[in-house]
Amino acid sequence: MTTEAVSKVGYAHSKVAMKKKSGYRSRCRRRNHDRYALDNKTVPMVLQRLFLSCKDVFRGPGTIPAPSHVQMLCSILDEMKPEDVGLSSKLQLLSAKDAMKGTPIVTSTTIYKCQNFSLCLFFLPPTAVIPLHNHPGMTVFSKLLLGTMHIKSYDWVDPVDANDSAAPTKPRLAKLVADSDFTAPCNTSVLYPTTGGNIHEFTAITTCAVLDVLGPPYSKDDGRDCSYYKELPLPAVPNGEQEAKEDDGGESCRWLEEIGVPENSHMDEIEYLGPQIIEY
Secondary structure (H helix, E strand, C coil): CCCHHHCCCCCCCCCCCCCCCCCCCCCCCCCCCCCCCCCCCCCHHHHHHHHHHHHHCCCCCCCCCCHHHHHHHHHHHHHHCCCHHHCCCCCCCCCCHHHHCCCEEEEEEEEECCCCEEEEEEEEEEEEEEEECCCCCCCEEEEEEEEEEEEEEECCCCHHCCCCCCCCCCCEEEEEEEEEEEECCCCCCEEECCCCCCCEEEEEECCCCEEEEEEEEHHHHHCEECCCEECCCHHHHCCCCCCCCCCCCCHHHEEEEEEEHHHHHEEEEEECCCCCCCCC
């Protein structure tokens, strides 16, 4: 596997910690060498501002940030550059040739995590996919720091029974929110518990790095486990259901069926050795 210029950054000789990511039911595979790198240096002002603002904004489960707070966090995230989390903007984490040798593996690292919010980085080599999944009761800010990524997202047409667990595998109608390519630098995207594309899928077109702010974080114990879905064509209406209504967007709707952890959801987790946040 080819890694370019990793000696310039802090993960070049660090030990990779392989463990199951809490809440995000990923399948981790042990790696014998490091693929990603971060500079361990003085915390950038913008990263520290993000941390302090998140402490003020996120009040725990069951709360959603006020519009003014959403705007504030977006303005901070929009300022952020790869170097603010220790990444080189020219770093090529994986070559396209390497990505073609097998299923490309997504790598994650946690900058900070508490009960109310978490700051996480996700690294995707070309063609890597984070499968269609949800964010129950969560508000999530996503900032694409590097690369070009295709994002597809949905919201339930009827969010009222989004928490109905009587038949979790029963297909449900969802409306398409986004289905586009995004290239860094671009504006921060925000999803909410029932709007903004709470169910989404990431597909890397080039090598990508994404900074996610999740409030609150995934927690299986608190009922915020991650669920995965597969798309069904609109005509594939489940028994007892009716076709989508015209005012539901017709062509922009799909049936989503909950599934188990997909085979392509392998994820490695590594220790964060980039700029360290200062906790007061």
